[in-house]
Amino acid sequence: MTIGARVFKTGLAVAVALWLGTLAGLESPVIAAVAAIFTVQPSIYRSWMQVLDQLQSNVLGAGIAIAAYWLFGSAPLSVGLVCILVILLCIKLKTEDTIGLTLVTVVIIMEAQNQGWPAALDRLASLLLGIGCAFAVNVSVAPPKHHSRFVRQVQEAQNQLSRLLRTSVSNELKENVFRKEQEQLHEQLRKLDDFYRLFAEERVLKKRSRLRKARLLVMYKEMMMTLERGYELIEAVEEQYFAVPSDPAWNRMVDQHIEMLCGYHEQLLWKWDKKLKAGAAPAAPPPESGIRLTEMIAAEGEFDDALKARIAAQGETEVTVRARLLVVTSALFAYEDRLHRLDKLMDHWFERGLDGAEE
Template sequence: MTIGARVFKTGLAVAVALWAGEWLGLDSPLLAAITAIFTIQPSIYRSWMQVLDQLQSNVLGVAIALVAFWVLGSTPISVGLVCILVILLCLKLKIEDTIGLTLVAVVVVMEARSQGWPVALDRLAGLLLGISSAFLVNVAIVPPRHRGRFMRLVQEGQELLSRLLRTSVSNELKESVFREEQEKLESILKKLDEYYRMFAEERVWLRRSRIRRSKLLIVYKEMLLTLRRGESLVEAVEEQYWAVSSEASWNEAADRHIEALCGYHEQLLWKWEGKMKPGAASAAPSLEDGVLLTERITASAADAVTRSRLLVITSSMFAYEDRLRRLDRLIDHWQLRERGDDDETPTVPAREKRERERAKEGEGAAKG
């Protein structure tokens, strides 16, 4: 069992909120600790948005609680009615995530208002202190780094996908193991979706950094879509292949093509990580292989149902291969940009060549 950064920061935020509450002399520092637990988020951007939403909802909730106390008092019925009103307002303002803490604020303020203004203000100060403590801890202590987590999950997902694809036709894995691996792959893809969204939400202020990150997001999105296409191929083989009886020659050709696609995917990640030798090209499968698979299906003596099912598998292979080739091009473009070889950031020799060409054009115009 490992202690993640968010687990550690939650505990630290609670400790900071309690310490700050005692240092400021609050009567209820425990409320600050409870607020800090609700405010910790997996990214700085979400933490900041949570702070804004919590401030908005808590100020609104406290204001409604004070007005309700003056009008209705602090009877159980009035507290319940105010809670219903606050829930409806939070839903109307689309800040559903803050409902829990806002209701806590309403209850403690209405209960404390009967004891006087100082107690009510003390409870409100505890709420604000907890929100501030959680945000500061999230920013200052081990800020979230989603890029490394994303790439580790991409690598893990590719290895799992490769194992599923390579055994889908040969049927070497037990059914229970295959199902377990499929569920694990789906779980990884859901985590990748979440990490991608959090990485995309991060704010970058410098224009050059924004451009660079936008292009990086395109590559990451393609990595995610490629894994999704591979998962679709696994599902197509599982649903269509075993429902019909196909020729042995087509089975062998399909198995070889899937093997080539898995190797291609693996090499693309090597290329991205800089593990391949300079000048080494990714082993993309031949375009003729897919054509031959289709021709074998159309030329076979199988019935129409069998041919249609095999064509579904072949089309899934084409879709997966198309994503791989697109990812290959995006990686090449990114690496060229990082080396300064693209049009936006030309290398020194390229700039000198352009300057010489402009100089020659100027001389020709002067002679004319």
């Protein structure tokens, strides 16, 4: 088990908050540690937005807590009703992520009023200190590099996609193994979308850097779309290909075409990482191979007697079989089209001299 950057920074923020709280002579430095735990976020931008939301919600919550104490006291029922009001206000202000810490603020300030104003102000200061420590640690210690994480995740997803595609038609993997790997790939694609959003949220100050980032986002989006088309091809093979019998010659051509597409996808990522030799280009599948697949499906009278007997035995019609196989072919074409688009985007990227600009 490895310790991630966010885990480490949470622990560090808690330690710094406790240390500074003790150094400043606060009576409740542990409250600063609690605030730090709530404020650490996976990106600098989200951390900054969390600070703004926490300040707004906690100051508002503190004001409500003070007013409620003077009006109703600090009876358990009063504290509970104030918590309900604060939750509704946070939802109204669209700061739902701050509800937890804001409720902590309300409870500790209403409880501290029994000890006088100094205790209430001490606890509010502890909360603000914890929020500030969490933001400072998040910015200064191992700032998140979401583009690097994104590229690594793309490579891992492509490796798993390639393994599943290459065994989808040949049906070599055990059913439970295939299902497990397919679920893992689906989860990887979901994480990939999260990394993309985190990278897209980061703010860049320089105009030139903003332009580079905008182009990089287009590239990353295309990488994601390509992987998604590959995943849709897996689903098409599962849902349509195995539902009906098909011509062995067509099966071999599909298997070969998928093999070429997987190799093409892999080489595109090598191209992005500059692992290909100078002047070398990824081996794209010849266009006539895809056209031939469609022709074999659409051709009238292409099914032999043995295949027609198998089709009839399954209660299917030749029209239904051709329609199902065309779905598989369409998914193949969609995946291949995205690969060609990704290849062209990479060419434009390198032609403009933008390589190495991942900031």
